[in-house]
Structure formats: structure tokens, C-alpha cells
Amino acid sequence: MTIEEMAEKIAAGDRRALARAITLVESGRADHREQAAELLEALKGTGRQAIRVGLSGTPGVGKSTFIESFGCMLTGKGLKVAVLAVDPSSTRSGGSILGDKTRMERLSRDPKAFIRPSPSQSQLGGVARRTREAIALCEAAGFDVVLIETVGVGQSETMVAEMADIFVLLLAPAGGDELQGVKRGIMEMADLILVNKADGDLKPAATRTCADYAGALKLLRKRPQDPQGFPKATMVSALEEAGLEKAWDEMMALIEWRRENGFFEGTRAQQARFWFGEEVRRAMLARLETEAARKALSELGDAVAEGEITPARAAQTVLKRVNEG
Numbered sequence: 130m131t132i133e134e135m136a137e138k139i140a141a142g143d144r145r146a147l148a149r150a151i152t153l154v155e156s157g158r159a160d161h162r163e164q165a166a167e168l169l170e171a172l173k174g175t176g177r178q179a180i181r182v183g184l185s186g187t188p189g190v191g192k193s194t195f196i197e198s199f200g201c202m203l204t205g206k207g208l209k210v211a212v213l214a215v216d217p218s219s220t221r222s223g224g225s226i227l228g229d230k231t232r233m234e235r236l237s238r239d240p241k242a243f244i245r246p247s248p249s250q251s252q253l254g255g256v257a258r259r260t261r262e263a264i265a266l267c268e269a270a271g272f273d274v275v276l277i278e279t280v281g282v283g284q285s286e287t288m289v290a291e292m293a294d295i296f297v298l299l300l301a302p303a304g305g306d307e308l309q310g311v312k313r314g315i316m317e318m319a320d321l322i323l324v325n326k327a328d329g330d331l332k333p334a335a336t337r338t339c340a341d342y343a344g345a346l347k348l349l350r351k352r353p354q355d356p357q358g359f360p361k362a363t364m365v366s367a368l369e370e371a372g373l374e375k376a377w378d379e380m381m382a383l384i385e386w387r388r389e390n391g392f393f394e395g396t397r398a399q400q401a402r403f404w405f406g407e408e409v410r411r412a413m414l415a416r417l418e419t420e421a422a423r424k425a426l427s428e429l430g431d432a433v434a435e436g437e438i439t440p441a442r443a444a445q446t447v448l449k450r451v452n453e454g
């Protein structure tokens with residue numbers, strides 16, 4: 130299949146072409162990178178835009194269960210839903226956070242849904258690029274909503290927030306009366322906090338937790354991209370499929386306000402600029418990974434340690450060689 134044919138098929142909504150294209154963008158091979166760039170350029174013309182929802186939460190809060198029931202609710206509205214994942218742990222565990230297909234049985238069989246597990250790649254930077262490009266492919270394929278799941282371990286959340294239109298933090302009801310040690314930085318990224326498992330015996334705890342977080346959100350610095358009342362905390366039960374409509378309505382209200390006030394496009398523009406910078410930095414760092422650069426670093430490192438050359442001069446020498454090479 131030529132790149133042109135692949136682009137045409139993706140634009141026509143062909144699943145297999147989309148899956149193959151995602152495999153292509155996951156590859157690090159130089160010729161594949163070139164083809165991927167060509168494909169993404171070819172697809173820019175579709176001008177399609179999905180709503181990109183980043184979803185984060187620690188293991189066990191119910192992300193998979195939520196994606197299943199929320200995703201099915203959306204497809205029930207006639208929306209096409211794609212699910213992607215950024216999983217920094219997948220290399221270690223060998224699995225992926227979307228691996229538990231049993232929790233997404235209905236959604237994975239739904240013709241309006243497309244689920245793609247996280248690839249096993251060593252660097253978070255590589256996973257981030259692949260996910261961003263996969264999002265672009267899903268948008269071009271005509272998906273209305275792209276859900277990007279990540280596990281709550283710090284850096285991956287920042288990355289997902291940098292590629293999403295809305296960042297949703299999923300929490301479970303707290304046992305005691307303390308907040309669940311959610312890092313301030315993560316709280317500050319959230320547009321919507323969903324307290325899951327608001328059902329059965331857990332309902333009162335969920336209600337308390339939700340109120341606590343609503344209070345905590347009010348104490349954060351006001352962000353220009355938020356209308357009155359946001360960021361917001363609300364309750365859901367992924368298991369009983371409760372509160373999902375409300376959660377979607379809140380997301381849509383926020384998106385609409387941001388669209389009307391220029392923050393939707395503004396954020397996307399800022400994100401594009403961010404990823405451009407990241408790509409350049411990554412490529413620069415990759416140049417230090419070559420055989421010649423490693424050798425120079427090692428040799429000059431010895432010379433610096435011996436006091437034969439100053440660190441500054443040695444660094445200049447390395448950079449000069451890397452730039453020439």
C-alpha cells in the first residue's frame with residue numbers, strides 16, 4: 130500500500146489502514162519516520178477535529194471500567210470513539226493498561242469504537258510522539274472523541290495533558306477523611322475531577338471525597354482558560370453507569386466555552402509549539418547517542434578527569450564535533 134492509498138483509506142474510515150498507520154508511527158526506523166511524516170502531512174487536509182480527552186488515575190480507581198461505560202454511552206449517542214494509552218510502565222510489565230480487555234469487552238466489540246493498547250517502548254518521549262501521531266490519525270479517520278488513558282505516575286500525566294483538550298482526573302472515594310495525596314501539580318492540570326465508585330456502600334465516602342476536592346479546587350489559582358465553576362469535581366459510578374451523562378455535559382460545556390473564547394485553538398497552538406520544541410530537543414539528544422559522540426564523550430571525559438583540559442573546552446569540542454557530524 131502506498132502512503133497515498135493509506136491516507137485515502139484512513140480518511141474513508143478504514144480500520145485496518147488506521148491500525149497499520151499506527152504501527153507505522155510507532156516505528157523508529159528512519160524510512161518509517163519519513164513515511165509517517167508524509168502520511169500525517171497528507172492527512173492534515175481532512176481538517177477533522179476530535180475532542181481529545183486525557184484521563185488519568187492511579188491503578189484500581191476504575192479507568193478501564195470507566196472507559197468501557199463512558200465509551201459505550203458515547204457510541205450510544207452515535208459518536209465514534211477511539212481509545213489510546215500512554216503507559217510508561219508497559220515496558221517493565223510487558224503488558225499494557227488497556228490489556229485488561231475483559232473490562233472493555235463491550236466497547237472492544239463496538240463497531241463505533243477503536244481501542245489501541247500502549248506500545249512497549251523504552252522512552253516516554255517515544256511513547257508520547259507515537260500517541261500524538263496516533264491521535265492525529267484517529268482524527269483524520271473521523272473519530273469524534275479520542276480518549277487517552279494514562280496511569281498516575283507523574284511525567285506521563287503532563288504529557289497527556291499536553292495533547293488533550295480536556296484533562297480528567299479519576300479518583301476513588303477516600304477511606305478516611307484525608308485527601309488521597311494527589312500531587313498539587315496534577316490537581317492544577319485537571320479540568321474535571323471525577324470521583325468514581327459513587328455507588329453502594331462507597332456512596333457516602335464518594336460524596337465526602339467529592340466535596341473535599343471541590344473545595345480544594347477552589348483554592349487553586351484561577352486559570353484564564355476556565356469559565357466560572359471550573360475546574361469542577363463530580364461523582365460517577367462506572368460500574369452502575371451513573372453520572373456519565375453529566376460528566377459528558379460538563380466536558381462539552383467546557384469545550385464550548387473554550388471554543389467561543391479562543392482557548393480551544395489557543396491551547397492547541399501552544400501544544401503544537403511545545404511538541405515542536407520537544408522534537409528538536411529529542412533529536413539533539415539523539416545525536417549524542419551515536420558511536421562517534423559516545424567515544425568523544427568518553428575520551429574527553431577521561432581528559433577532563435585527568436585535568437588535561439577544562440570541562441568547558443571539552444564540552445565545546447564535543448558540541449563542535451556533533452554539529453559537524
Ligand SMILES: Nc1nc2c(ncn2[C@@H]2O[C@H](COP(=O)(O)OP(=O)(O)O)[C@@H](O)[C@H]2O)c(=O)[nH]1
Binds near residue numbers: 190325328368369
Ligand atoms: N463499586 C465500584 N467498583 C468499581 C467501579 N469502577 C471500577 N470498579 C472496580 O474497581 C476495580 C478496578 O477497576 P479498573 O477499571 O480495572 O481500574 P483501573 O486500574 O484504573 O483501570 C475493579 O474491581 C472494578 O470492578 C465503580 O464505579 N464502582
Ligand SMILES: [Mg+2]
Binds near residue numbers: 192194227229
Ligand atoms: Mg485499567
